[in-house]
Amino acid sequence: MWNAFKSKPKAEESEDGDSDYAASDGEVSDSSASHAASAELPTTSSADTTPNTSPEKKVPISKWICAQSSKAPKSNANEHITAKLEEMVKNYESTNDKWRAFGYQKAIGALRKCPHEIRSWEEARALQGVGAKLADKIWEIAQSGELRKLTEFQSSEQVQVLKLFTDVWGAGPTTANAWFQQGFRTLEDLKTKANLTHQQKVGVRLYEDLLDRMPREEAAEIEAVVKETAESVQPGVIAYACGSYRRGKKDCGDVDIILTHPDGHSHKGLFGKVIQHLKDKGFLTDDLVSVEDNENQKKYLGVCKLPGPNRKHRRLDIIVVPYEEYACALVYFTGSAHFNRSLRHLCKKMGMSLNEHALRKGVVRKGQEKIFEGTIVPTPTEESVMTALGVPFRPPEERDH
């Protein structure tokens, strides 16, 4: 029988990441030579290699999405197209075809930024990230309003079930497919017959609540609870909601809170205390990722519920970071994920590296592998992280790629 699931290439080291990101433009792939040419964006004006200080490689930055504001035309003139392509992304993600999903996501970003409606194949093909295959599909939608490939997915029981299962927190494509192969088709099957990890049990039990997004006002209430608790445990603590909330989104999938302390050391031991206080209050209802014996705990992922009637369970993520890493941690935790991946990809092209801990220069890689870590570039602020890369500073609202 037909199998919609994309198997992993057998051999070693499959790199990876996950499906989505990209979008808008630039960020072409890679390989040796510095990009130089490439057709590219209308905005590309040559003469824009990074003003980056000295030794790093010169890389034109105008085409990288992290160097551009995410602000798009108020109304998406190609909504009828992007809606269908978004569906395709979900289908491909659930079937473990992450790089194909990645490609679609990139094209969607370009379509969103496009101020006019795409009507012809040539218009579509001219967009960064749209090749012949996607131009065919975009043209098909523009012409007929339909996408046969999407209809095909919708009539596949396997794909529909994989989507249902990958929406369980803690279950990805591999697990979802294993369940499908075992004959499971519904959440009830999972509850009664499947082997579930702790995370997946919580995910099934709170399935609906955890798929829901909350209004930002509710996220602000959750931020306040954590902030007050942290302050009571360690006066002077810095606590902010990042993620989509900090980017100003109207609704948030969860609340991402960063904790640190300006004295440089009082963040130590904070984790255990804050989590314990929140549990004593009855605020946290379930843990998803939380290190038992703390001290070096980096993150807490769990579920909370505000007091009172008619409240849903909400996902809450907390990270605690040393003050010296605050700027890089803020950039990371504010996102978006696409923005981060773009920024990190750009770093890599420049012979640098960026993670939630630090920005490094003089990094030596052999292929994908890092041979020498390089040295830390001091970055006291978010702005310093971006300008060190030659990327214009963007406020959180403009990093919503």
Add this chain to the structure above:
DNA sequence: GCACAGAGAAC
């Protein structure tokens, strides 16, 4: 044919 970010935690 290669690269598409980089890391923490659960199992």
Add this chain to the structure above:
DNA sequence: GTTCTC
């Protein structure tokens, strides 16, 4: 080491 998530 793989899977999943941020």
Add this chain to the structure above:
DNA sequence: GTGC
């Protein structure tokens, strides 16, 4: 999926 795209781009090189």
